[in-house]
Amino acid sequence: AQSVTQLDSQVPVFEEAPVELRCNYSSSVSVYLFWYVQYPNQGLQLLLKYLSGSTLVKGINGFEAEFNKSQTSFHLRKPSVHISDTAEYFCAVCQTGSARQLTFGSGTQLTVLP
């Protein structure tokens, strides 16, 4: 079984400032890692994923995340946020191999202030 912890439930940040949303996971087996974004009244949209290879992955809308196996973390970053980045962000994992169910964290509400 695996679990995901998102340490910050709410992150307010001013426009054009950098932001980091933290995600830690726990698993007894290898996992793949994902960040999803949910805009108000919309579904979940994939921001980026780590399956293998370079531990720094780039996603849509200028976001990137770094997989750190020793710290079991997959923090999401953006160097300069926009008002339109205001949304809920979810970190998720799934087991490598045949299992494909996603296990989600509790989410981080990012609010970008003018």
Added chain:
Amino acid sequence: EPEVTQTPSHQVTQMGQEVILRCVPISNHLYFYWYRQILGQKVEFLVSFYNNEISEKSEIFDDQFSVERPDGSNFTLKIRSTKLEDSAMYFCASNTGSYEQYFGPGTRLTVT
């Protein structure tokens, strides 16, 4: 760009009633999923479906729940006798078998 669609967007039902939530996955996808998100809580996996049968299910997915792909395009979640605690946002997702899942906009189920 193809997308997963879900109907209705909001369903209100009385406790004890049956509800069917509908999803149209992306047309060339082979794996289908249902997740739910109770207000203020995590998104939770319910069930996955492949080759016309359930491939995985969580402990939430008890005998009250069932899934079906009735006509090769729709994917449905049925709750036989709804309870107050079934009130949640229900998300459908699909993929080709890769690990990237494409989510629909969700159906908000309110049980009164």
